Amino acid sequence: MSGQPVSKTASDTLAKKSKSEDVISGGHLVAKALKNEGVDTIFTLCGGHIIDIYDGCLDEGIRIIDVRHEQTAAHAADGYARQTGKLGCVVTTAGPGCTNAMTGVATAFRSESPVLHIGGQSSLTQHKMGSLQDLPHVEIMTPITKFAAGVMSTERVADMISMAARECFCGAYGPSYLEIPRDVLDREVPLETAVIPELGCYRASVKSAGDPFDVEKLADILVNAKRPAMLVGSQVYMSRGHQDAIELARKLNIALYMNGASRGILPPGDPHYFNRTRSSAFKKADVIVIVGTPFDFRMGYGKRISKEATLIQIDQDYRTVGKNRDIALGLAGDPGAILAAVLQATTGGKNNGAKSRQSWLNGLREEEVEKTKKLMPMFQSNANPIHPYRLAWEINEFLTDDTIYIGDGGDIVTISAQAVQPREPGNWMDPGALGSLGVGTGFAMAAGLAHPKKEVVCLYGDGSFGMTVFDMETANRFGAPYIAIVGNNSHMNQIRYGQITKYGEERGNVGNKLGDVPFGTFAEMLGGFGAEVREPNEIQPTLQKARESVKSTGKSAVINVWVDPDEYAPGTKAQTMYK
Numbered sequence: 001m002s003g004q005p006v007s008k009t010a011s012d013t014l015a016k017k018s019k020s021e022d023v024i025s026g027g028h029l030v031a032k033a034l035k036n037e038g039v040d041t042i043f044t045l046c047g048g049h050i051i052d053i054y055d056g057c058l059d060e061g062i063r064i065i066d067v068r069h070e071q072t073a074a075h076a077a078d079g080y081a082r083q084t085g086k087l088g089c090v091v092t093t094a095g096p097g098c099t100n101a102m103t104g105v106a107t108a109f110r111s112e113s114p115v116l117h118i119g120g121q122s123s124l125t126q127h128k129m130g131s132l133q134d135l136p137h138v139e140i141m142t143p144i145t146k147f148a149a150g151v152m153s154t155e156r157v158a159d160m161i162s163m164a165a166r167e168c169f170c171g172a173y174g175p176s177y178l179e180i181p182r183d184v185l186d187r188e189v190p191l192e193t194a195v196i197p198e199l200g201c202y203r204a205s206v207k208s209a210g211d212p213f214d215v216e217k218l219a220d221i222l223v224n225a226k227r228p229a230m231l232v233g234s235q236v237y238m239s240r241g242h243q244d245a246i247e248l249a250r251k252l253n254i255a256l257y258m259n260g261a262s263r264g265i266l267p268p269g270d271p272h273y274f275n276r277t278r279s280s281a282f283k284k285a286d287v288i289v290i291v292g293t294p295f296d297f298r299m300g301y302g303k304r305i306s307k308e309a310t311l312i313q314i315d316q317d318y319r320t321v322g323k324n325r326d327i328a329l330g331l332a333g334d335p336g337a338i339l340a341a342v343l344q345a346t347t348g349g350k351n352n353g354a355k356s357r358q359s360w361l362n363g364l365r366e367e368e369v370e371k372t373k374k375l376m377p378m379f380q381s382n383a384n385p386i387h388p389y390r391l392a393w394e395i396n397e398f399l400t401d402d403t404i405y406i407g408d409g410g411d412i413v414t415i416s417a418q419a420v421q422p423r424e425p426g427n428w429m430d431p432g433a434l435g436s437l438g439v440g441t442g443f444a445m446a447a448g449l450a451h452p453k454k455e456v457v458c459l460y461g462d463g464s465f466g467m468t469v470f471d472m473e474t475a476n477r478f479g480a481p482y483i484a485i486v487g488n489n490s491h492m493n494q495i496r497y498g499q500i501t502k503y504g505e506e507r508g509n510v511g512n513k514l515g516d517v518p519f520g521t522f523a524e525m526l527g528g529f530g531a532e533v534r535e536p537n538e539i540q541p542t543l544q545k546a547r548e549s550v551k552s553t554g555k556s557a558v559i560n561v562w563v564d565p566d567e568y569a570p571g572t573k574a575q576t577m578y579k
Contacts, residue, residue, distance in 0.1 A: 047093020
């Protein structure tokens with residue numbers, strides 16, 4: 001009130017506030033820089049080295065999601081980047097905080113996902129003295145990041161974050177790591193001495209359309225093709241170039257195949273959506289365009305593609321173009337920008353051959369129908385134990401246009417890819433090329449936080465479910481509940497098959513046999529719906545109950561489905577991942 005004396009405590013508060021307007025701490029500079037980068041959420045597990053970052057995030061309005069294990073935090077940051085198209089951010093303390101997050105960062109690295117990992121470190125004044133949780137984090141993280149560095153002065157904190165973030169989006173996307181010592185974070189410096197780059201003033205456009213001559217050349221090749229096919233990989237969706245890919249496929253009448261994060265950019269039933277005939281198309285096509293996916297083990301290192309076809313590769317990273325397989329033409333740049341430029345180059349009467357390709361597409365469509373018919377006996381199997389293909393089919397029937405599907409596991413997820421067909425862009429998430437188990441919980445939480453109005457369904461193997469599932473409580477705590485389905489065969493089955501084949505039944509269960517755990521009770525412990533399913537006809541009604549429970553309680557549901565341990569995916573039987 002006016003005229004009343006100000007207490008000493010109030011005076012101190014006002015003085016502190018006045019001072020804080022003139023100086024800023026390293027942790028608050030971190031938060032300001034993150035906000036500049038469009039980061040609205042960080043995933044973290046607390047530690048004494050990093051608490052000033054939390055204080056800064058509170059001031060900047062950045063949401064803090066604190067998890068139970070740093071692996072989940074890293075996976076969640078990766079999942080958030082995939083779902084939003086923005087920079088994901090994980091913040092960990094020093095030592096085990098950093099090493100626990102390594103699997104998630106490595107997953108983002110192989111999946112080309114833009115994630116900034118900020119790690120704590122002991123004070124510079126304690127360098128090489130054997131301080132708590134001291135490790136050479138930068139050296140450890142360098143092989144699995146695009147950029148790794150330490151921040152040596154408080155004044156450079158924001159500048160270094162902008163540098164690391166820039167690297168995340170340079171060429172093929174990927175993670176960066178920044179180590180910030182505790183005294184650098186806690187120290188306060190005059191605001192005018194801090195370097196705080198403004199977003200948009202220091203980053204070049206990454207929407208390069210490649211060499212104009214090669215764009216014209218590709219346009220001519222596609223216009224004259226009789227049997228063209230195009231595969232679009234994760235880069236296409238991650239860079240949000242999927243609409244350009246769709247437009248090119250429609251205008252030029254090209255058979256479109258999708259893998260990784262690009263699954264779902266076209267819905268099932270679309271005339272240019274093809275799923276089961278990729279191998280056949282790659283043997284018969286005269287022109288094949290591979291966009292945003294490498295010739296790695298998933299592509300048979302390029303050896304499964306006909307040598308007679310004109311093979312084109314488009315990628316954000318020039319080092320990927322032509323790697324493992326010779327190509328006729330390679331373009332490095334942004335997938336969407338290149339495909340849009342190619343389509344533009346086909347205008348003006350160049351595109352007269354599109355109608356003649358309809359018979360090519362019709363033939364592939366007939367083959368798709370036949371292949372689906374051959375799978376239907378397994379999809380609709382009434383066998384007990386439950387056939388894993390039946391579980392996958394029931395999940396696909398359960399999904400809506402607004403359901404994000406996540407696969408976390410080995411054989412069970414490979415099988416699910418035969419049946420599950422997402423309906424919208426962004427509605428498919430999987431571990432990617434690293435094949436990490438345990439991604440599901442972080443992915444599910446991130447998807448729910450990024451899209452609170454969407455439904456999230458995660459299919460786990462029983463092995464992967466046990467790795468990170470305690471953070472289901474975190475998802476519940478932050479209002480991001482989801483439906484977890486466990487395909488439970490009590491084994492690490494993808495590995496088991498190879499062991500049995502190589503060493504025989506007696507030694508085939510060594511190192512891969514798990515306990516028979518009724519995982520449905522886990523959800524009940526957290527206040528949600530849990531169920532054990534042993535009959536095929538129980539799957540769909542139980543899924544519906546789980547849906548209603550998640551809506552009404554705001555708690556995650558777990559459906560434990562007991563599947564046949566002696567059924568395997570075709571790729572597992574052929575051991576294609578090792579060939």
